[in-house]
Structure formats: structure tokens, C-alpha cells
Amino acid sequence: xxxxxxxxxxxxxxxxxxxxxxxxxxxxxxxxxxxxxxxxxxxxxxxxxxxxxxxxxxxxxxxxxxxxxxxxxxxxxxxxxxxxxxxxxxxxxxxxxxxxxxxxxxxxxxxxxxxxxxxxxxxxxxxxxxxxxxxxxxxxxxxxxxxxxxxxxxxxxxxxxxxxxxxxxxxxxxxxxxxxxxxxxxxxxxxxxxxxxxxxxxxxxxxxxxxxxxxxxxxxxxxxxxxxxxxxxxxxxxxxxxxxxxxxxxxxxxxxxxxxxxxxxxxxxxxxxxxxxxxxxxxxxxxxxxxxxxxxxxxxxxxxxxxxxxxxxxxxxxxxxxxxxxxxxxxxxxxxxxxxxxxxxxxxxxxxxxxxxxxxxxxxxxxxxxxxxxxxxxxxxxx
Numbered sequence: 001x002x003x004x005x006x007x008x009x010x011x012x013x014x015x016x017x018x019x020x021x022x023x024x025x026x027x028x029x030x031x032x033x034x035x036x037x038x039x040x041x042x043x044x045x046x047x048x049x050x051x052x053x054x055x056x057x058x059x060x061x062x063x064x065x066x067x068x069x070x071x072x073x074x075x076x077x078x079x080x081x082x083x084x085x086x087x088x089x090x091x092x093x094x095x096x097x098x099x100x101x102x103x104x105x106x107x108x109x110x111x112x113x114x115x116x117x118x119x120x121x122x123x124x125x126x127x128x129x130x131x132x133x134x135x136x137x138x139x140x141x142x143x144x145x146x147x148x149x150x151x152x153x154x155x156x157x158x159x160x161x162x163x164x165x166x167x168x169x170x171x172x173x174x175x176x177x178x179x180x181x182x183x184x185x186x187x188x189x190x191x192x193x194x195x196x197x198x199x200x201x202x203x204x205x206x207x208x209x210x211x212x213x214x215x216x217x218x219x220x221x222x223x224x225x226x227x228x229x230x231x232x233x234x235x236x237x238x239x240x241x242x243x244x245x246x247x248x249x250x251x252x253x254x255x256x257x258x259x260x261x262x263x264x265x266x267x268x269x270x271x272x273x274x275x276x277x278x279x280x281x282x283x284x285x286x287x288x289x290x291x292x293x294x295x296x297x298x299x300x301x302x303x304x305x306x307x308x309x310x311x312x313x314x315x316x317x318x319x320x321x322x323x324x325x326x327x328x329x330x331x332x333x334x335x336x337x338x339x340x341x342x343x344x345x346x347x348x349x350x351x352x353x354x355x356x357x358x359x360x361x362x363x364x365x366x367x368x369x370x371x372x373x374x375x376x377x378x379x380x381x382x383x
Contacts, residue, residue: 003082003089006101009101010075013105014075016108017108020068020112020115023115024068024115025368033062036058068111074104085097115364116357117360118364119191122188124223125222127180127220127221127223128179128219129176129219129221130176130177132173133215133217138203138206139215140172140173140175142215143173143174144174144177145173145199146197149348149349149352150193151179155350161179162180162182163274165271190220191220195322196321197216197218197324198320198324199213199216200212200213200326211327215320221294222294224287230293236265237264238261238264239262240261242260244257244258257273258278259278261285266293272285321334321335324348330342331344332347
């Protein structure tokens with residue numbers, strides 16, 4: 001790699017570092033660090049319920065500040081080395097510059113993860129649900145298009161994906177689907193996709209090819225391990241088995257291996273049919289139920305916060321997070337972040353990386369402006 005190419009790479013990294021710096025309030029982090037250190041010196045600190053969280057937060061702040069300092073030093077040293085090489089070319093110094101830029105790039109990657117994927121459950125595996133909305137066969141086809149988009153995106157990112165449940169529509173597409181996503185920061189990567197997705201296109205199912213608007217909703221939940229304390233009593237469960245089936249009624253298994261679990265107190269129903277054995281499907285279905293019960297508790301807390309603040313929560317349906325317009329022009333726009341692109345085909349083929357990063361950047365700024373007492377994750381349900 002030549003000097004000019006390395007200089008351009010350095011310029012790109014410096015621009016990315018400036019953007020990260022704009023998302024992070026360094027002074028606020030230093031002030032929070034000071035407050036936490038002072039709090040930890042209090043005699044009764046370790047008797048307080050949130051002591052462990054305070055220690056973890058202090059560690060996270062210090063790690064973040066250290067990474068920012070390391071990245072800044074590497075970029076500054078690389079810039080000085082570029083100036084020297086422009087005056088006096090040297091092969092050994094050029095190799096040193098290449099290694100320095102490589103280390104800076106790696107440090108920037110760590111910084112992005114620490115900064116934007118720093119939510120309480122971001123590092124966990126995830127369940128992603130796609131549901132067809134209003135619009136009949138057109139909505140079912142749109143739900144299948146969304147599912148295909150996510151499967152391609154996750155495959156490119158190197159996640160391990162398995163289909164937990166699939167409800168095919170009679171004519172075309174799917175009514176709903178559940179996939180299990182395994183890999184580092186699966187939930188953090190996908191959580192910004194939760195919400196209503198709106199499609200506008202000339203329908204291939206309309207004989208006159210008129211323009212139709214369709215909706216599909218996406219849910220994303222983290223997978224919880226045994227350390228998360230969510231009580232599920234056996235007497236509250238109605239467990240049914242049935243024969244797993246695919247499109248056209250063709251049986252995937254010849255035994256009743258699929259499992260449907262109803263949580264009687266809440267009415268939550270989960271199904272799983274991707275595994276060969278009934279035992280494996282039951283274990284997977286219980287994991288999904290656990291995630292749904294945790295989500296329900298988080299929503300209850302958020303609603304209580306909104307009630308105390310006197311604010312009205314947005315209706316989940318009809319307030320799309322993203323629009324996919326294919327006719328009369330092509331535009332895909334995220335209504336939260338404002339990020340948009342006209343390359344609709346690439347997005348529908350799974351290239352949603354820019355939307356994911358734009359959401360994480362937007363969400364970090366939003367969370368950093370929310371007082372801890374108003375954050376639904378402030379009081380954890382696993383305590």
C-alpha cells in the first residue's frame with residue numbers, strides 16, 4: 001500500500017473519529033466518572049442495591065475514555081509519520097505507518113462497539129419476529145421480502161441463523177416468521193429494526209398493477225440465560241404439541257414435534273417447530289416466552305414513566321420507522337434518523353448496514369440525553 005493510499009485511509013479514519021467525538025460528550029463522561037468515584041467512597045456504598053451497576057458503569061466509562069485516547073494518539077502519530085514520509089520517503093517508515101493505521105482502524109472498531117452497542121442486553125443472541133400487517137396477500141409478500149432482507153444481512157455479517165417458526169400464507173408470502181440469531185452483539189445489531197415497516201409499490205398481485213401500501217411489523221428480543229430471574233410457573237403454562245408443516249400442508253416431520261406454549265396469566269402464545277425433537281422445540285419455545293415476559297415488564301415500566309410524565313406513547317401500528325418506496329420513484333428512508341438511500345435493490349438484498357449504524361448513532365445520542373431514572377433499563381428485572 002503506497003503513501004497516497006495510506007494518507008487517504010488516514011483521512012477517512014480521522015473523519016470517522018470526529019463523528020464519534022461528536023456523539024460522545026467527553027466532559028459529561030468525566031463528570032459522571034467523578035460522581036461515581038465519589039459515590040463509591042461512601043461508607044454504605046456496598047449495601048446499596050445498585051452497587052454492582054455503578055461499578056460496571058465506572059469500568060465502562062474508563063474503558064471508553066481509554067480507547068478514545070488510544071485511537072486519538074495513534075491517529076496523531078500516524079499523521080506526524082505521513083508528514084515525515086512526504087519530506088523523506090523511507091520503506092521501513094512506510095511499513096510502520098501501515099501498521100499504525102491498521103491498529104488505529106482496529107481501535108476505532110472496538111470504540112464503535114463500546115460506544116454504540118453498550119446497551120444492557122446488546123451483547124446477547126436475539127430472536128427476530130416478522131409479522132404481516134394490513135394488506136392481505138400484498139402484506140404477506142412484503143413480510144417475506146423483509147425476512148429475506150434480514151437473512152441476507154445476517155449471513156453477510158457472519159451470524160448463525162435458524163428459523164424457529166414460519167406461518168406461510170395461503171396465496172403467497174408469510175403471515176409470520178421467527179428466527180434465532182446467534183453471535184456477538186446480535187441483539188444490539190438488530191434492535192433498531194423493531195417497529196413498523198411500510199412498502200409502497202405497484203402490486204404484482206393486482207391485475208391493473210395499481211400502487212399499494214403495505215405494512216409489516218418487526219420485533220427483536222434478546223435471548224436470556226439462566227441468570228435472568230423471570231419466574232415461569234408450570235401451572236401457568238398450557239403446552240400443546242402438533243405436527244410441523246410447511247407450505248401446501250406438506251409435513252416437515254411425521255411426529256408431533258412442534259410445540260405451542262400459552263402463558264395463561266398474560267395470554268402470550270409462542271410456537272417452535274424448527275427442531276426435530278419435541279424436547280428441543282419446547283426448550284426453544286420457553287426461551288422465547290422468557291424474552292417476551294421480560295419485554296412485557298419493560299413496556300409496563302416505560303408506560304408508567306410516560307404516565308408520570310403526562311406524555312402519550314405513540315401507537316405501535318401506523319407509525320412506521322422506515323418507508324420503502326419502489327414506485328413512482330425509489331427511496332428508502334428511516335423516519336427516526338433521517339438516513340435515506342435511493343438504492344432500494346441493494347437494501348432489499350440485505351445491505352442495511354448504513355441504516356443499522358445510523359440508528360445506533362442516533363440512539364446513543366438519545367440515551368445519553370435521558371436521565372437514568374427515566375430509562376426503562378435503569379431498574380433491571382433480573383435483580
